[in-house]
Amino acid sequence: MITTLKYLFLIRFRKLVTKDDNLAVFLLILVYLVSAILIYINFESFKNYIPFLFLEVVIYHLQRSDLELLKMRRNYKVILFTEYIIYSFPFYLVLLLKREFIFIIVIVLFKLLLINLPKINLKIIKYPFDSFNIYWHISFRKYKLIYVLPLLIIIVFMAVNTNNQNLLYAVFLALTLIACVPSFERETTEEIKRNPFDAEKYLRFQLKNSIINTAYLVFPIVITLSFLLQWEKMIFLIFIFIIPLYNLLLKYIYFNNSLLQQIFFVIFISGSLILFGVPFLATPFIYKKAIKTLKELKTC
């Protein structure tokens, strides 16, 4: 079991760094541990957002294609559970030190449920998304993102009834992250080359597509907020549109390295929050750089 786990972690690292790059692996682990320490120090500020840290495990599990392979071991569920526990261990430690025992139990139970979930052939939903970027359809089908939407609507009701602003912001954040998921996926360079538009027009169509599809996603929440007469809260909905656009630009800047895109995405978001939107001043530069990379992808 230990060897199997060793390989499963090796595979995770190899998805991010090149073979035998032990320094990069060490740095990744270091960043992971430092973020856990930072969360421990600023626990009160991060408390409401901690479930998002465990979200990656859910996404990883849902898109695993190796379950059939692992089923060769009778104890494959134990292997999966141990892998997920080790992966999130620094954050469990934070929760343990902060005596959030119920939180730990809920997350552990959720992981157990996830591992034991039978394979369900869910109904194929036809989405109204604009198909210029087909990864909206793909992401929603792959990660079953649509099933989060009813939950978010319920949370909006709860947030308004209990007058809890933070809960409402958490819903906006979740929506923003969902709208960003398709821009973390990558089309093949052949698709970019084959497209008859020049780099700038291609990027503009991608941005337009992101706005249209985000509007479809935000629409049910707008209806709910209107129904609850929360007009002033709707101003924040603009961020749900803007952030995926930036992620799209970052995707094309770092087209060949998704890890760099993720790192700069986090830096950009946190920088905007801390510095009151100062990173937005770099928009023209980011836009031009994205076009430049796209031109290179189209011609090389």
Place this chain on the structure above:
Amino acid sequence: MLKIVINHKKYKDKTILENINVSINRPGIYGVIGKNGQGKTTLFKCILNLESFSGICSANEEKVVLENAGWVPTEPPIYGELTADEFYDFYAHLLNVNAKKGNRIFEVPNNQLIREFSTGMKKKTYLNAVFQKEFPLYILDEPFNGLDLESNYLLMNYVRELSKTSIVFISSHIQEILYKDCDKIFLLIDKNVKEFEKNEFLEIEKMLFANYRKDFNL
């Protein structure tokens, strides 16, 4: 030795397989053919109990599990992030055997990441990994897809050796290979299985292409 009883296998309301009752009493090569979407892979997954269905599949009175069968799907689940040697070692640990050193059936670069391999090389790597252990039952779902002529030849030779002591199921759309080596062929048609002994193989085409023969007066 191997008993396959599938009363029915459904996906939602669509029945894929029904009333299948097959017994295999001796080792050998058993071909499985059928048009696309007739349920070849579903049949294999039912045999391996990877899918839920009404019925039972057992080998020597015991339920067939993945642990005791060499299963090679059409598109093998292989980790692109490992090298071939690492994958053999990983697979050997899953099988609970010591990783075989030295000669393997197929030659592939050992220290290159699998994601850099061609489709055929990925399949060869997976086959090498599966053949590290001797199983009483092998199920090879379209194993020739992506393999070159030399590899097909090597694979068939190896399968012939295996079939002396094990039951080997092979599905393929290349009938000639199956006609030459199979002891029996199972044709999946109309959700059911029809068995053909070696001397009846020519009947398979008649049944498979009955409609075309009528249309073209053949």
